[in-house]
Amino acid sequence: MPILSRPGSVRARCTLIAALFAMSVLVVLGATVDLAIRWRVQSDAYSQAERVASQWSPVARDGYVPQPIPANEPVDLIQVVDARHRVVKSSRAASATEPLSMLRPPPDARFQPRTECMRGRCILLQAIRLSPAPDAAVVYAGIPEPDLLATHDLEYAVVAGTALFTGLAAWTAWVLVGRALGPVEAIRSRISQITVSDLSMRVPVPRGNDEITRLATTANHTLSQLEGAVEQLRQFASTTSHELRTPIAGLRTQLEEALLYPEDVDPQQALRSALATAGRLEAIVNDLLLLARLRAADPSPPERIDLGELVAAEVRAQGGSVPARVHAPRGLEIRGSRMQLIRVLDNLLTNAQRHAESLVEVSVEPADDGVAVTVADDGPGIPPAHRERVFERFVRLDEGRRRDPGGSGLGLAISRDIAHSHHGTLTAEDSPRGARFVLWLPLVSGGPTHRPATGL
Structure with missing residues (x-):
């Protein structure tokens, strides 16, 4: 049975x-x-x-x-x-x-x-x-x-009736539960056919708005997210392999030339060139490790940080050839990792110093129950069509390659991931001149709800 x-x-x-x-x-x-x-x-x-x-x-x-x-x-x-x-x-x-x-x-x-x-x-x-x-x-x-x-x-009749109606109740329950669990079996069968190599399949969604329908909808949403994550992982692996292949190939060529043509190649120059290439590889690997750690849970507990004080301290510590004008009032506290936020501020300030012509402006202002850190320069700026691309991994615009040939192309991607891990955002916004990056982070407690001015 x-x-x-x-x-x-x-x-x-x-x-x-x-x-x-x-x-x-x-x-x-x-x-x-x-x-x-x-x-x-x-x-x-x-x-x-x-x-x-x-x-x-x-x-x-x-x-x-x-x-x-x-x-x-x-x-x-x-x-x-x-x-x-x-x-x-x-x-x-x-x-x-x-x-x-x-x-x-x-x-x-x-x-x-x-x-x-x-x-x-x-x-x-x-x-x-x-x-x-x-x-x-x-x-x-x-x-x-x-x-x-x-x-x-009479007792025999009662026993026979009890057995008959018990069997009828069991049969009815078997049929009704089978019909109710039919969509679950269909979902299980479809999930068993889904593999890592093919995540395009979706589970059938039954009609109605009951728990099984919501389960199937959630499962399909999860599969969509998983498919997107796997696709991003594949693209990231492909892009990383491509980015690492170029400096490795250059390093190999330099070393082979030094070995094959010792009379024509200056050993000191070859070593310096190889060391510079190794430095770029080290920077890329370190940035990749940081990205991997950001994807995992942060083992260190968050701390209360006065963002205005932190921004002012980082601007003073970095210095730079281009003067920086800072407006960073104290008292705007957020909760997070101090070292990670220093990495974000260092990336934004380094980019601004690299592209600025004469001035870098940094401001800290309350905005929408949070605090916005704006870093702007008066350089050539970022075309609107590329303002999202600059946050992609290994994406470097021509101007960035010209001003910093040894960069890894991961700084802004890492900065956005850090902002997201702090429940904030990092965007490139409109500016009358140059580039303008805005880092928004939630305050420890509610704050003002006005947005900072879009112009400088």
């Missing part, structure tokens, strides 16, 4: 629970019905016997009882028995010598119901004492025990 073949399945467990619940209810209901029917039949039999006995008791008290006593179905067992248990009068169906019962009701309780069984036969009778006198006779009126009470047919 399906239930026995898969005892651990949700469908089997739900069916078993439904069957046990139905059986429990039906057993209680069946027992109640059985007892109620038995009590009703027995009560009706006693009532009929009492009615017939009550009819003959005054007649017997006056001594006018005929022989045999007339009787009708179903109460056809009638006797008048004296104090010595001798049958005085009886109906045709009752014995003329043996009393129906040896019961003599006491004077203070003249009406007594009784069930008498002898020779495998039971009788439901009513005994009525004619008077409180010691020698008063007793009238017995009895009815043979109905078959419903004499046999267990």
Whole structure:
């Protein structure tokens, strides 16, 4: 059977629970019905016997009882028995010598119901004492025990009905749970077909707005995110391989030339060139390691940082050939990693110093329940079409390659990842002249809601 073949399945467990619940209810209901029917039949039999006995008791008290006593179905067992248990009068169906019962009701309780069984036969009778006198006779009126009470047919019927309805409840639960879990099985089957090499498949979404529909929708959304993440990882691996291949190939060429043509190649110059290439490789690898750490959880707990004080300190520490004008009020506190934020500020200030013509402006202002750090220069600026591309890994515009040939192309990508890890943003915004980067971070507590001015 399906239930026995898969005892651990949700469908089997739900069916078993439904069957046990139905059986429990039906057993209680069946027992109640059985007892109620038995009590009703027995009560009706006693009532009929009492009615017939009550009819003959005054007649017997006056001594006018005929022989045999007339009787009708179903109460056809009638006797008048004296104090010595001798049958005085009886109906045709009752014995003329043996009393129906040896019961003599006491004077203070003249009406007594009784069930008498002898020779495998039971009788439901009513005994009525004619008077409180010691020698008063007793009238017995009895009815043979109905078959419903004499046999267990009623119990058999209750058991059969309980089994039938329990099986029906189990079958209904099996079918309904199977239909309800059909979409889950379809989702499981589809997920089992999805592999890392092909994440384009999606699970079927059933109709409606129930839990299974929302589960399928969430699963598809997760698969979409996973597919995007895997695709980004592939692109990142491909781009990283390409970026590392060029300096490695150059380094190999320089070393081979130094070995093959020792007379034509200056060893000192070859070593300096190789060391510069190794330095660029080291910078790329370090930036890649930092990106990997940013993707993982930061083991160090965040700390409260006065962002204005931190910005002012970094501008002073960096110096630079181009003067910097700073507006960084204190009191604007954020929560985060000091070393990571120093890395962001260092990247932004280095870029601004590299491209500025005469001035770098840095400001710290409250904005939208947070604080915005703006770093602007008066250099050539970034074309609007490339303002998002500069945050991609290994993307370097022509102007950047010209001014810093040894850069890794990961500084702004790392800076944006750090901003996101602090629940903030880093964007390149419009500026009357030059480039303008805005770092927004949430304050520890709510702050002003006005945005900083877009111009400088």
